[in-house]
Amino acid sequence: MLEPAYQADVVIVGAGVAGLSAAHRLTSAGVTTAVLEATPYAGGRMSTEKIDGFRLDRIGQLLSTSYPELRLTPGLDALALRPFAPGVLLHSDGRRHRAGAVPSSMSTRRARGALHAVRALASAPRSTSVRGVPGQTTLPRVRASAPLGTAVDQARLGAALARLASAPVERLLARPESAAAQALAERGLPARTIDGFLRPLLAALLCDPELTTSSRCADLALRAFASGRLCVPEGGAEALPELLARALPAGTVHTGVRVTSVATTSVTTAEHGEIRCRAVLLATDARTAAELLPGLRVPDFHPVTVVHHTTDEPPATGASLLLDADRGGPVAHTAVISQIDPSRAPAGRALISSTVLGTPPPDIDTSVRMHLSRLYGTSTTRWETLAVHHTPEAVPAMRPPHDLRRPVRLLAGLYVCGDHRDTSTVQGALHSAHRAASAILTDLTAAGSLHRAEPLRTAA
Numbered sequence: 001m002l003e004p005a006y007q008a009d010v011v012i013v014g015a016g017v018a019g020l021s022a023a024h025r026l027t028s029a030g031v032t033t034a035v036l037e038a039t040p041y042a043g044g045r046m047s048t049e050k051i052d053g054f055r056l057d058r059i060g061q062l063l064s065t066s067y068p069e070l071r072l073t074p075g076l077d078a079l080a081l082r083p084f085a086p087g088v089l090l091h092s093d094g095r096r097h098r099a100g101a102v103p104s105s106m107s108t109r110r111a112r113g114a115l116h117a118v119r120a121l122a123s124a125p126r127s128t129s130v131r132g133v134p135g136q137t138t139l140p141r142v143r144a145s146a147p148l149g150t151a152v153d154q155a156r157l158g159a160a161l162a163r164l165a166s167a168p169v170e171r172l173l174a175r176p177e178s179a180a181a182q183a184l185a186e187r188g189l190p191a192r193t194i195d196g197f198l199r200p201l202l203a204a205l206l207c208d209p210e211l212t213t214s215s216r217c218a219d220l221a222l223r224a225f226a227s228g229r230l231c232v233p234e235g236g237a238e239a240l241p242e243l244l245a246r247a248l249p250a251g252t253v254h255t256g257v258r259v260t261s262v263a264t265t266s267v268t269t270a271e272h273g274e275i276r277c278r279a280v281l282l283a284t285d286a287r288t289a290a291e292l293l294p295g296l297r298v299p300d301f302h303p304v305t306v307v308h309h310t311t312d313e314p315p316a317t318g319a320s321l322l323l324d325a326d327r328g329g330p331v332a333h334t335a336v337i338s339q340i341d342p343s344r345a346p347a348g349r350a351l352i353s354s355t356v357l358g359t360p361p362p363d364i365d366t367s368v369r370m371h372l373s374r375l376y377g378t379s380t381t382r383w384e385t386l387a388v389h390h391t392p393e394a395v396p397a398m399r400p401p402h403d404l405r406r407p408v409r410l411l412a413g414l415y416v417c418g419d420h421r422d423t424s425t426v427q428g429a430l431h432s433a434h435r436a437a438s439a440i441l442t443d444l445t446a447a448g449s450l451h452r453a454e455p456l457r458t459a460a
Contacts (some may be wrong), residue, residue, distance in 0.1 A: 007276055014035075014045065015035050016241065019281070026437055040256055057389075064224040088323050089442050149190050160189070164223045172219040209357045217404065246273050264279070299420055304355060308352075310352070328374075329374070333354070416437045417429075419432070
């Protein structure tokens with residue numbers, strides 16, 4: 001018998017969330033698709049280790065309920081998101097402060113009204129009623145050293161977050177671009193608000209403690225924070241790629257297949273030789289993509305280390321994300337993650353997951369324990385260390401100038417997607433996959449009617 005002209009319409013290299021999402025869009029449009037993954041499992045960096053009933057994320061990127069692609073991506077209808085408490089907890093000067101909770105009903109006009117009301121009464125006695133401030137009956141007593149500053153500073157911050165929440169994305173992308181730290185300093189916010197709240201928050205959202213990230217990307221991150229709730233997938237980070245993989249036709253995803261070269265109409269694998277197709281989509285991490293296509297740019301990366309502890313006496317912080325405004329140790333943010341998502345720990349045990357950004361200290365467990373003891377205000381001596389996950393190239397850096405819409409179509413038949421083509425977030429990875437799938441469908445339709453290919457044969 002003659003060999004088929006091709007074995008799939010599209011071959012996707014990489015089974016992370018970008019590749020799986022693109023595969024779902026293509027197969028839903030009737031395009032035969034083969035997803036090739038070099039590792040034994042799908043999911044890429046969104047992986048979860050299982051130890052003694054615990055579910056431990058290797059990177060633990062924070063999601064937001066406001067991410068559009070979580071709603072728009074086919075296959076994620078059943079994704080359960082477990083939100084943190086509104087806003088965040090800030091640890092500063094030995095105390096914890098709730099900050100950044102923007103009521104969903106608070107419009108920009110009401111936020112401005114609140115700011116004017118607090119300004120007018122900033123010098124009034126502390127017992128004076130403050131009308132026009134949503135949910136506020138008296139002028140709050142705020143110490144000058146508190147991370148959010150005075151009542152006027154807090155109202156100014158609330159107004160800024162409310163404006164961001166309602167701002168069109170196009171308007172944010174049209175702003176002048178600089179490093180996030182420089183942009184924040186130039187916007188008239190008090191230094192204590194920037195250093196005490198915005199810097200630790202953005203460090204957690206961008207995995208960039210020095211805020212070298214493009215100000216446009218930082219604005220998008222703050223917009224997502226202000227218009228939604230920080231959250232994690234129920235069951236661990238792997239839940240998202242597992243849902244995408246499960247929704248694909250049987251036999252679409254092939255693990256343990258290492259691609260050694262790519263062209264516009266074929267890929268070559270170490271295990272199955274050449275696989276012919278009509279288009280190839282690279283959905284790997286940036287470094288692997290550049291190894292297969294040497295002309296692609298490899299960005300710098302932000303390293304991330306996640307340390308997981310367990311105890312039978314959880315700290316009393318509720319379902320909150322706790323940030324260190326003082327930067328008094330290696331931990332950038334931490335949470336009793338089992339109180340946000342109980343499925344991540346067995347009954348009677350608490351799971352505390354803490355993130356270290358940048359190069360970790362030599363004796364990381366001891367340093368993290370000492371820091372957590374101060375943050376939570378409790379002894380960590382009897383806590384059990386479950387795992388330490390260090391990922392040197394966890395998050396692509398987005399330093400200015402940063403193109404948030406890097407081309408996904410390299411030439412007819414060859415495409416690329418991933419968080420290195422958009423923003424370095426799950427939202428960015430899914431959005432780049434959306435763009436790539438749309439480009440492939442446009443090109444295949446223009447080239448002629450789609451027809452069914454022979455299924456990819458697996459090794460005996």
